[in-house]
Amino acid sequence: MTPKEIALAAVRALDEKKGKEIAAIEIADLTALADYFVIASGTSNTQINALCDAVEKALKDLGEMPLRREGYRDGTWVLLDYGCVTVHVFSQEAREFYDLERLWRDGKQVDLTDILTAD
Template sequence: MTAFEIAKQAVKILDSKKAEEIKMIKIADISVLADYFVIATGTSSTHVNSLADEVEFKLEELGIQVRHKEGYHSNSWILLDYGNVVVHVFTPESRSFYDLDRLWRDGENIDISEFLK
């Protein structure tokens, strides 16, 4: 599965669990960290955990293993690293504070409207 397909699946999974402000940013041309960032917001720390758990579970069902994960103890920002795709799930306060949307504004925002229900 390509990095784009993994990112697309993550977007669909997050949408199915009612994540808010989902964004896919292509960063391949400006960073060696990954090809795509998927950023989403949960309504509470519990929702953030359930969103991250669902992404990890559903992608694992597709044979895609998370390489590294961070933030399960903080409950405000969980990062799932899939190599070429990094999924960030935030509480509203943490998303505003860390403002990855602004930090990675030089990346290409991918239109995900066709992936959403």
């Protein structure tokens, strides 16, 4: 799978579990960290963990396993590292505090209008 296909599969999984404010940013030209960041918010620790579980299951079904998982115990910012794609799931407060979209504003926002369901 291409990095973009992995990122979009993660977006779909987050959307199916009602993730909030889902975004994908292409950062391949800016850093060697990853090709894409996928960012979403959850409304509670339980939902944040459910969102991450949904991403892991969807990507596992496609043959992709995370290299690393961070933040499950705390539940305010969970990171799933797939090498070329990093998925960040935040509480609303943590998302506002870290503001990854601002930090990576030089990246290319991926148009998700055809993927996300209307609220």
